[in-house]
Amino acid sequence: MKLNKEQLLDMFSKMVLIRQFETRVKKSFADGDIPGFIHLSAGQEAIAVGCITNLREDDYIVSHHRGHGHLIAKGGNINFMMAELYGKKTGYCKGKGGSMHLADMDINMLGAHGIVGSTVTISTGAGLSAKLRKSGQVTLCFLGDGASNTGRFHEGINLAAIWDLPIVIIIENNFYAEATSIFYSTRLKKLSDRAIAYGIPGETIDSNDVLEIYEKVGKAIDRARKGKGPSLIEIQTYRHFGHEEGDTETYKKKSEIEAWLKKEPIELLKRRLIKDGILTEKEAERINQKMKNEVEEAVKFAKESPYPEPEETLEDVYA
Numbered sequence: 001m002k003l004n005k006e007q008l009l010d011m012f013s014k015m016v017l018i019r020q021f022e023t024r025v026k027k028s029f030a031d032g033d034i035p036g037f038i039h040l041s042a043g044q045e046a047i048a049v050g051c052i053t054n055l056r057e058d059d060y061i062v063s064h065h066r067g068h069g070h071l072i073a074k075g076g077n078i079n080f081m082m083a084e085l086y087g088k089k090t091g092y093c094k095g096k097g098g099s100m101h102l103a104d105m106d107i108n109m110l111g112a113h114g115i116v117g118s119t120v121t122i123s124t125g126a127g128l129s130a131k132l133r134k135s136g137q138v139t140l141c142f143l144g145d146g147a148s149n150t151g152r153f154h155e156g157i158n159l160a161a162i163w164d165l166p167i168v169i170i171i172e173n174n175f176y177a178e179a180t181s182i183f184y185s186t187r188l189k190k191l192s193d194r195a196i197a198y199g200i201p202g203e204t205i206d207s208n209d210v211l212e213i214y215e216k217v218g219k220a221i222d223r224a225r226k227g228k229g230p231s232l233i234e235i236q237t238y239r240h241f242g243h244e245e246g247d248t249e250t251y252k253k254k255s256e257i258e259a260w261l262k263k264e265p266i267e268l269l270k271r272r273l274i275k276d277g278i279l280t281e282k283e284a285e286r287i288n289q290k291m292k293n294e295v296e297e298a299v300k301f302a303k304e305s306p307y308p309e310p311e312e313t314l315e316d317v318y319a
């Protein structure tokens, strides 16, 4: 589907919002305002926005521990997100879940999940439900390169394949699982080759180009919606920061970081839109400032919100 000017600017704005949100979260964490663990996805914004822009409002997404971008791209509320990260009662999980458990059932965002690889089996469940209800909904499943080495990835993808479930599985290959390089943990050159073992289509996208991602993932989504079953797509990318906040990143080479910064996804899209006469430097700066202001509002909302009461610890417990 060809994107119009408004849609292209919306994609750019969403990518900028994700970056501004995470830049601010990094600072708040360093200031000691945010408890728990924070995994930032700065550098990977093209995947969240490129994939999710293809979805219908009632489609599902299942996200992992590096999931702020997915929720923002699906239309999540950044005030509730920030409040959750700050551990406040107004947050998405009433301040009891934090970054790795953000969920919004109103927009069919079935949660971020800290158990590596679990997104595949959860997506299989969502896909089976959609198929049985004949709802036409597609589920987008996100996972990392390390997660594609887990048992649940293989179980989930096999069931999705034999049942022709309407799922698209996206491996965000940022080349590291914590500090372990993917070149150490698998012999495969292309992670999408894993699809061959399950008899489903597999494709590798080796760029941070949001428009290429949009187009290629869009085809897999159409295929799923038509009842033709799941696909596996590997998208190569790079996380700008450490595995989690506090990681000193001694395992990354300087030359590698510099090479990937040249393929920075927001800059790539900005240059493309300016070249095509859709955006100007001035307008890009205005969008950047607007998103920064929205994030500051979210921080204010989070800071001014109350903490949950101690007795609320025992509420919303199901097991």
Ligand SMILES: Cc1ncc(C[n+]2csc(CCOP(=O)(O)OP(=O)(O)O)c2C)c(N)n1
Binding pocket: 065, 066, 114, 115, 116, 117, 143, 144, 145, 146, 147, 148, 174, 175, 176, 177, 178, 243
């Ligand atoms: C089942 C399980 N094993 C181990 C961990 C600890 N852990 C958290 S994140 C992570 C690395 C995940 O790497 P990858 O899937 O490549 O995602 P990325 O962090 O690169 O986005 C590990 C091993 C976990 N959360 N769950």
